[in-house]
Amino acid sequence: MSYKAIIFDLDNTLLNFELCERQAILGALEDCAVSLDFNGVSETIFLQVFETYNSQYWKQRETFSPRELIEMSYRSTLTQLDIQIDQISNLSQSFWHIFNHSGVMEPYVNEVLTILARNYRLAVITNGFVSAQLPRMQAAGIEHFFEEVVVSEAIGFAKPSPEIFHHALSRLNLTSAQVLYVGDSLTHDYAGATQVKMDFCYYNRKNQNLPQEAKPKFMIGELLNLLELFKSQAFDLFI
Template sequence: MKMLYKAIIFDLDNTLLNFELCERQAILGALEDCAVSLDLNGISETIFLQVFETYNSQYWRQQEIFSPSELIEMSYRSTLAQLDIQTDQISNISQSFWHIFNHSGVMEPDVNEVLTVLSHNYRLAVITNGFVSAQLPRMQAAGIEHFFEAVVVSEAIGFAKPSPEIFHHALSRLDLRPGEVLYVGDSLTHDYAGAMQVNIDFCYYNRKNQVLPQGVQPKFIVNQLLNLQDFLD
């Protein structure tokens, strides 16, 4: 059954952009920028990334207390200490991380093609949790920012998904009602939960083919963005 939507709103990270690959580029690229060689220290990239991610996820829980730059610096400091890698460049590494990350636009498969096709028939927008200084330049780096009429970033409006306010904000920017839009995202906690609260139809981008928890019923499920066209005209 074809649905008659006026707009399609996308999540950004792990829906349009591949967050993991963008982050990986930044984590390793910053070391290279500051002449910290993992090879010379006998550490594989995989091990470094695993240790970094462990600290990083712990520290980001304290984002009410520390700035993003401080959190990244703490993650590097702890990782380098645990792996016994000596450097006096930690604050430079952290700055380099942000520079690389904020300009890294590694996309999910087929994004350009999908947006090009959909933009002929639908108004397009983005709702993303994150920082304006990161999300907008990353969309520009990927070359996709021109597709979107509205880009709503949580930092700019003071509400993050799944809170209904960020969805209402996007609807008012587009001057549309909930029934006139489809929301596409990869997160059941942020995207699905948020869309459900405001009665917006949700398409779950199940990029890793995960089994859905009991009771979770998105309107549509795709594991490739190209398949969006199957139920849109």
């Protein structure tokens, strides 16, 4: 391997998206004094219903703003669970504020980035909104590791479109052969990296079986395993 840079996905690769989202969902309820216990609803049920609606509504992100999508998710969830409140817009506002400052990381992120940054240029390619992704990286305290952070909203292309990968390569002034991409999604990360002939390391964080057609260059179960891949290339990584 002779990589010059390592590009990471953000959500569920460096930051734990599910935990960040759940902090925001429940934190907004607390901010707006909505008691699930009083309404006889468990946190687990509320989260399940909310996340189901939210995943559906976010497919309309080209039409609605993030605040509107979150408000729609709360409205549908509260209606289904028969919880009566009159401050849904406040819930949406609180959610977006909490989420945008939530930096729950995947295990070993700081350790891995600290070591890799000694020998490699690091960057991020992420789908999402600039107003969310950059503050979340700052909240986690990892933004200083990265030379470039490419957010889909900022350039008008989202993974797996090859354009977002080409944009990152152009910013780094590197070829695809000089870069390893690390991500958790076969649909967005693997598919996009493959289109631009970039080596891909699949972060299989949930130990899922790969479809037969998926053949990533590397596969790891935890980020710490990344360091094993680079032992032979950079002897001083572990000194």
